[in-house]
Amino acid sequence: MNGSDVRILAAGSALPGGPVGNDALARRFGMDASWQQWIDVFIGTKSRHLAVDLDTGEVRTTLAELGAEAARRALEAAGVRPRDVDLVVMATATPDQLMPATVNMVAERLGVDGVPTYQLQSGCTGAVAALDVGAQLLRAGGKPATALVLGGDVCAKHFDVHMDLRGLPPDELVNVVLFGDGAGAAVLTTEPVDDAAVLHHVINRLTGLGREPGQVVEWFGQADRERGPALREDYKAIERLVPEMSVEILKELLDTMGWSGTHVDYLLPPQLSGTMTDRIVADLGLTTAEEVSCVAEIANVGNAAPFVQLERLLPEMVAGDRAIGIAVESSKWIKAGFAVGKR
Structure with a gap:
């Protein structure tokens, strides 16, 4: 087995709250049955999980919270302790704040310290970029090591439950139904794990x-x-x-x-x-x-x-x-x- 191989030991994910169906969105925004049919046919998405309370607009879950939960699940599945993580990379288009970086707030929740951390600002390909960066850093390290790689987005900043959707143009309206919130993580290693x-x-x-x-x-x-x-x-x-x-x-x-x-x-x-x-x-x-x-x-x-x-x-x-x-x-x-x- 190649000593420079990067293996994926496990992955984990976290979603906020329960599923929100298209019917619930239609009721909340006062849209008629034709709107729900448009979602079903044109978008093809049945449900999503939201960090925002659909009734009040209150933000119930942060990206850092979701990232930490996804990371815990990935680490547990991989049999790796947080203190054994050698570097952390996170990709997101929607960080909780500009600073401190969300990756560092995830590390705080996990008890990870004293390691390099990196946050990539990117959309849907950011997760792949994070895998790329994590793998390249592991290979460059010259000795067996383990990376925690994360990706996630929370669209609470863009989800206004009090908005009147009836006058929105299609390029804005589509975003109300297209996206959900969540985070995911994977554990990468150059350790010689045969079955990974x-x-x-x-x-x-x-x-x-x-x-x-x-x-x-x-x-x-x-x-x-x-x-x-x-x-x-x-x-x-x-x-x-x-x-x-x-x-x-x-x-x-x-x-x-x-x-x-x-x-x-x-x-x-x-x-x-x-x-x-x-x-x-x-x-x-x-x-x-x-x-x-x-x-x-x-x-x-x-x-x-x-x-x-x-x-x-x-x-x-x-x-x-x-x-x-x-x-x-x-x-x-x-x-x-x-x-x-x-x-």
Whole structure:
């Protein structure tokens, strides 16, 4: 076994509160049945978990709390104590505060200290970037070590339960139903653990030169703004480009690994929405691979999604299994993906 191998020992996730169905959203915002039907058909997401109380607008859960819970579950599943973590990397587009960094508040809750910590500001591909950074730092360390890698997002700043949705344009309205809140974590190591999945290869590449952003998120939130829209999506561009980019990512991963499509046992596709994910899976054409998805149940949870997928994948993998994960970020069009296998 290669001494520079980075292994994924375990993954864990955390979601706030119980599931919030489309019917509950429709009731809260006074929307008619046609709106709920639009969600079901156009978005394809059935429920989500929210850090905000849907009745009062009170923020009940922070990203640091969710991150710490996800990390505890991953560490417990990996059989690793917090004091044995050598570095922490976290990706998020929605930190609790600008400072202190949310990664350090997660470390505080875990009792982790005296180690390097890194926080990456990124959208949906941030989780893959965090895996990449964690793996590269482990390899560069020159001795066996363990990294805690996290991703998560909480959209409370942008979820105004008192807003009148009836006049919103589609590029703002879609965000009310598209996203959920959550956090995920994985434990990486260069320790020689024979039965752990190996992180073979990671893609993390900006491809946005000359392309208009597909998503813009301002520093102020929808729930506290008087300065115009805080969050908007060019959903038509996302519908057009994300499936194309997903196919390109898959091809690059297969070419790099020397795999054919029939070599892939599991597919972790982008988790944008239920409808969009179904379309991407069809375009990828990996008919023999088992899909690992969560978006229909918990919505688009941003940087938490790949870790939720890994949490479901890892216990299912046996020797010889191979998996491909794909993520696309529309903010400035980033391609990301990874290949995982068990020897």
